[in-house]
Amino acid sequence: xxxxxxxxxxxxxxxxxxxxxxxxxxxxxxxxxxxxxxxxxxxxxxxxxxxxxxxxxxxxxxxxxxxxxxxxxxxxxxxxxxxxxxxxxxxxxxxxxxxxxxxxxxxxxxxxxxxxxxxxxxxxxxxxxxxxxxxxxxxxxxxxxxxxxxxxxxxxxxxxxxxxxxxxxxxxxxxxxxxxxxxxxxxxxxxxxxxxxxxxxxxxxxxxxxxxxxxxxxxxxxxxxxxxxxxxxxxxxxxxxxxxxxxxxxxxxxxxxxxxxxxxxxxxxxxxxxxxxxxxxxxxxx
Ligand code: FES
Numbered sequence: 001x002x003x004x005x006x007x008x009x010x011x012x013x014x015x016x017x018x019x020x021x022x023x024x025x026x027x028x029x030x031x032x033x034x035x036x037x038x039x040x041x042x043x044x045x046x047x048x049x050x051x052x053x054x055x056x057x058x059x060x061x062x063x064x065x066x067x068x069x070x071x072x073x074x075x076x077x078x079x080x081x082x083x084x085x086x087x088x089x090x091x092x093x094x095x096x097x098x099x100x101x102x103x104x105x106x107x108x109x110x111x112x113x114x115x116x117x118x119x120x121x122x123x124x125x126x127x128x129x130x131x132x133x134x135x136x137x138x139x140x141x142x143x144x145x146x147x148x149x150x151x152x153x154x155x156x157x158x159x160x161x162x163x164x165x166x167x168x169x170x171x172x173x174x175x176x177x178x179x180x181x182x183x184x185x186x187x188x189x190x191x192x193x194x195x196x197x198x199x200x201x202x203x204x205x206x207x208x209x210x211x212x213x214x215x216x217x218x219x220x221x222x223x224x225x226x227x228x229x230x231x232x233x234x235x236x237x238x239x240x241x242x243x244x245x246x247x248x249x250x251x252x253x254x255x256x257x258x259x260x261x262x263x264x265x266x267x268x269x270x271x272x273x274x275x276x277x278x279x280x281x282x283x284x285x286x
Pocket of ligand 1: 179
């Protein structure tokens with residue numbers, strides 16, 4: 001009988017082959033554990049997960065009473081190395097956490113923050129949810145698609161302008177509500193906010209990124225790159241923790257964010273006080 005830990009490991013595919021499989025059905029193709037016969041060879045490239053990454057993965061697993069709880073940060077750790085989650089990344093997490101590759105794959109394909117094809121140096125996410133769309137988010141996304149496309153073909157969702165991972169390369173995606181509706185239309189670069197955007201401002205921003213510049217976000221931490229942010233999302237921060245904390249913990253609200261609270265304060269509005277003894281509803285025991 002085959003146990004999950006005995007599942008044959010397909011080994012890494014050449015990056016070109018993995019990316020080439022990234023068509024409409026990339027979610028399945030790129031991480032499917034099903035491999036063609038003959039894919040296992042002895043001349044596999046060295047694992048991208050070196051001793052330092054293995055140590056970090058073990059540190060993550062040890063942070064939780066159940067090691068499998070470390071899967072989400074561990075997938076961010078994988079992305080900090082690879083720039084996406086390859087089949088080898090799936091196998092790495094499965095090995096570290098005693099999970100099957102199918103279990104890891106199910107998580108990777110569920111969350112949009114885990115990329116199944118190599119990302120650019122930067123990830124540009126344009127909010128096209130209802131409020132931002134009505135305020136111009138759809139127009140921003142369309143303009144960036146056209147601006148970043150090539151040969152007259154607009155760039156598609158999760159496609160990369162430039163060579164993935166190379167300086168100045170950009171993965172574009174549309175996103176649903178980036179939780180900054182008060183400042184819409186918004187976009188993010190590597191999850192840092194750029195508020196009150198227009199198509200023109202967005203084009204200027206991506207052009208600066210392609211030139212290797214790091215325009216300051218509207219608030220929060222300074223801009224870095226996708227892989228560095230993934231390392232932080234995994235729970236590993238720069239050595240200069242104080243400076244890092246000062247950036248991240250800096251003011252992140254805008255005038256618009258507090259407008260409702262300010263109006264209430266100006267007009268003397270308060271919420272009704274909660275009674276001390278609120279009867280709890282009966283719970284039906286089955
Ligand atoms: S709708 Fe765009 S941030 Fe909420």
